[in-house]
Amino acid sequence: MRIIFMGTPDFAVSALDALCAAGQQVVLAVTQPDRQKGRGRKVIQTPVKMCAEKWGVPVFQPVKIREADAIEKIRSLAPDLIVVAAFGQILPQELLDIPRLGCVNIHASLLPRLRGAAPIQWAVINGDRESGITLMQMNAGLDTGDILFQESVPIGPDETGESLYEKLAKLGGEMIVRHLPAIEAGEINPIRQDDEKSSYAPMLRKEMGEINWSGSAEQIARSLRGMLPWPGAYTLLNGHVLKIWSAKTMEDADPALSGMKPAEQAVPGEVLGSDKKALYVRAGSGVLAVLEVQAEGKKRMTSDAFLRGTRVPAGTVLGAD
Numbered sequence: 229m230r231i232i233f234m235g236t237p238d239f240a241v242s243a244l245d246a247l248c249a250a251g252q253q254v255v256l257a258v259t260q261p262d263r264q265k266g267r268g269r270k271v272i273q274t275p276v277k278m279c280a281e282k283w284g285v286p287v288f289q290p291v292k293i294r295e296a297d298a299i300e301k302i303r304s305l306a307p308d309l310i311v312v313a314a315f316g317q318i319l320p321q322e323l324l325d326i327p328r329l330g331c332v333n334i335h336a337s338l339l340p341r342l343r344g345a346a347p348i349q350w351a352v353i354n355g356d357r358e359s360g361i362t363l364m365q366m367n368a369g370l371d372t373g374d375i376l377f378q379e380s381v382p383i384g385p386d387e388t389g390e391s392l393y394e395k396l397a398k399l400g401g402e403m404i405v406r407h408l409p410a411i412e413a414g415e416i417n418p419i420r421q422d423d424e425k426s427s428y429a430p431m432l433r434k435e436m437g438e439i440n441w442s443g444s445a446e447q448i449a450r451s452l453r454g455m456l457p458w459p460g461a462y463t464l465l466n467g468h469v470l471k472i473w474s475a476k477t478m479e480d481a482d483p484a485l486s487g488m489k490p491a492e493q494a495v496p497g498e499v500l501g502s503d504k505k506a507l508y509v510r511a512g513s514g515v516l517a518v519l520e521v522q523a524e525g526k527k528r529m530t531s532d533a534f535l536r537g538t539r540v541p542a543g544t545v546l547g548a549d
Contacts, residue, residue, distance in 0.1 A: 445514030
């Protein structure tokens with residue numbers, strides 16, 4: 229079976245690796261153009277491009293996949309199937325119609341829940357108890373195609389966007405290889421998605437990482453975990469950005485808070501005090517124990533190490549300019 233693979237980030241690499249390792253005939257890898265990054269504006273290849281070159285798979289990097297020459301390039305290779313994983317551009321119907329078996333997308337959620345660009349992160353942010361991979365027959369809509377296969381994974385209490393990303397990337401590669409024979413033989417029973425049960429996972433933006441201390445401690449902790457490693461959670465301390473890498477919720481009456489200002493007498497974002505374990509901050513409801521931080525221009529460190537070099541007295545309000 230002639231397969232064209234379309235993907236760009238690390239998440240897609242697991243699937244391309246799995247297909248090539250299984251001996252599938254991947255005739256082309258389509259990925260986004262290389263980008264300049266960093267202060268030196270060095271050109272960085274996409275992870276899928278590097279993976280494809282490792283396996284000797286030809287690479288195609290169109291600026292816009294819907295352009296006529298890009299579509300003709302795909303058509304000229306007469307693929308039986310196109311496998312898509314986090315490609316980063318919407319595929320036009322003209323392209324979807326090219327392969328005889330259509331286009332199968334490896335989507336990182338249990339559709340119809342969390343359609344869109346960032347389902348992994350939003351599953352953690354929303355406090356979902358499970359996520360998973362959906363192999364979906366693509367149509368012109370945004371993750372609205374028929375469900376071919378689904379498998380779920382639990383989301384642990386300390387799960388981060390990064391750890392769930394790694395789990396689902398691995399599962400996606402395993403699933404596409406396992407189910408290819410059934411897809412090729414037509415031995416599948418597509419299930420139409422129930423649009424009434426759908427939800428949306430919009431792309432994350434850098435400013436979403438700023439902590440809203442009016443939220444509950446639980447909401448803040450989930451957002452912090454979900455936004456790792458990017459954009460990360462941050463607040464302002466005396467007008468400077470303080471990134472928060474790790475935190476957990478605390479009950480207002482927790483013994484660790486004895487001797488500190490009662491939380492109910494503080495405003496959201498107010499520091500109640502600290503000890504060798506954490507910096508304790510009042511949320512809209514509950515208390516957040518901040519465990520690891522990173523100040524501007526500094527390395528990531530425990531709150532205890534940070535407080536040995538930076539004075540943050542009780543009563544300091546985080547997030548205030």
